[in-house]
Amino acid sequence: MPEPRTTRPKKSASRKSSKTPAEPAPPPPQRQRRSLTQRGGAITVRGDQALSAILSKALTASSQEPLDDLTHGFHTYPARMHPEIASVLVAELSQPGESVLDPFVGSGTVLIEALAQGRRGVGVDLNPLALRIAHVRCQLRDRAARSRFLRTLSAVATASEDSVRSRAVVKVPVERSERAFYDPHVLLELSGLWGEIGHVTEPLDRNALEVVFSSLLVKFSRQRGDTTEELIDKRIRKGLVTEFFERKGQELAQRWEALYESAPRDATAVKLVAGDARRLADLAPKGYSADLVLTSPPYGGTYDYLSHHARRYAWLSLNDEPLRTHEIGARRNMSQVTGALGRWDRELSSALLAMASVLAKHGQVVLWMGDADIGGTRVAADEQVERLAAKVGLRVLAAAAQARPDFRRPEPRREHLLLLGHSR
Numbered sequence: 001m002p003e004p005r006t007t008r009p010k011k012s013a014s015r016k017s018s019k020t021p022a023e024p025a026p027p028p029p030q031r032q033r034r035s036l037t038q039r040g041g042a043i044t045v046r047g048d049q050a051l052s053a054i055l056s057k058a059l060t061a062s063s064q065e066p067l068d069d070l071t072h073g074f075h076t077y078p079a080r081m082h083p084e085i086a087s088v089l090v091a092e093l094s095q096p097g098e099s100v101l102d103p104f105v106g107s108g109t110v111l112i113e114a115l116a117q118g119r120r121g122v123g124v125d126l127n128p129l130a131l132r133i134a135h136v137r138c139q140l141r142d143r144a145a146r147s148r149f150l151r152t153l154s155a156v157a158t159a160s161e162d163s164v165r166s167r168a169v170v171k172v173p174v175e176r177s178e179r180a181f182y183d184p185h186v187l188l189e190l191s192g193l194w195g196e197i198g199h200v201t202e203p204l205d206r207n208a209l210e211v212v213f214s215s216l217l218v219k220f221s222r223q224r225g226d227t228t229e230e231l232i233d234k235r236i237r238k239g240l241v242t243e244f245f246e247r248k249g250q251e252l253a254q255r256w257e258a259l260y261e262s263a264p265r266d267a268t269a270v271k272l273v274a275g276d277a278r279r280l281a282d283l284a285p286k287g288y289s290a291d292l293v294l295t296s297p298p299y300g301g302t303y304d305y306l307s308h309h310a311r312r313y314a315w316l317s318l319n320d321e322p323l324r325t326h327e328i329g330a331r332r333n334m335s336q337v338t339g340a341l342g343r344w345d346r347e348l349s350s351a352l353l354a355m356a357s358v359l360a361k362h363g364q365v366v367l368w369m370g371d372a373d374i375g376g377t378r379v380a381a382d383e384q385v386e387r388l389a390a391k392v393g394l395r396v397l398a399a400a401a402q403a404r405p406d407f408r409r410p411e412p413r414r415e416h417l418l419l420l421g422h423s424r
């Protein structure tokens, strides 16, 4: 059994403290949280005592008011990992300078923590939108780069407002079927902004503005939310889209500042790789090994990233082929029990095998997973992982679970933190 690493690593010098070397460093900004009275049920743990105590600590932290500091809260993402879970587990299970891998990186929660805590973060995802969001969230931008971004943001908003007000002909860059999701004046404002963003020549700023734009799309469409196709009437006054665009951009710049100030001076930029998490050995550079794999694979039969991101794919002209063909656990493939149970087993098993193939000898894998929902049948994620891990040379060393509200059903769903190591 790998040696449990339970001590919290010391933080390396942050940028803030580097500015006044002669004076005592100011205390780091407190990441304060309030307890929520009803976020989940009782936590149950099993396995190695020290390791399950760490998992329980992470679950307890995530039952409190969300820690949406740094760049965490920027841009919604279905089934985003609780930042508290990432924060506690990166701190407790890895050391500064070690490599932390998230093969289902999504919007980058784990990598933000890896960056802020001085680890070398690597993220993989099939979804080009996920990689765009994670890339923007994980940028270490100094004051000059943030100011340049803010000037560009303001110029884009003003130019778009002017062209919409003067009733200049604004090209609507999406198909007719997509236009139906927006009120005409909203569509006009969005198209004006999109056109102006297209004129930005600095690639990092243009990419960041596109992601700011993406963060508005579902909010200002007729779609009720990211994970539902239900359409509702939203009363959106003229000018609000542009105002919101500017506000979100300003919020992003503030969040970048918080991340920049928290990260150690010698922080290594994160690496993001487009690809299938079941092929990690092919995607990783030769000789790469992960000290910690911390990840949240899709919850079987629950989400459908292809449809959740349809609005954004259309505007950003993203290629949906990788998700359409290789997304694992997708709800669209798991509505019937027959065949789907075996399919979900095979998909998860290949992902575990791939994690084992790049895991350092002493390394640990931590999965954050909810029970699957296959054709209306709940599949306990802890039992499934335990069974599959044994076949790929891994072993569950500790586990913690908690029942939490399920957005699709009235009864709660159990969510698990499962810690695995190589079996010997």
Ligand SMILES: C[S@@+](CC[C@H](N)C(=O)[O-])C[C@H]1O[C@@H](n2cnc3c(N)ncnc32)[C@H](O)[C@@H]1O
Binding pocket: 077, 078, 079, 080, 081, 082, 103, 104, 105, 106, 107, 108, 109, 110, 124, 125, 126, 127, 130, 275, 276, 277, 278, 295, 296, 297, 298, 299, 305, 326, 327, 328
């Ligand atoms: C639960 S989400 C991860 C959320 C992430 N932890 C965060 O905080 O934003 C699961 C992710 O798995 C990705 N995914 C699904 N199938 C994949 C595959 N075969 N290879 C890589 N990524 C995949 C989805 O695009 C999605 O981003």
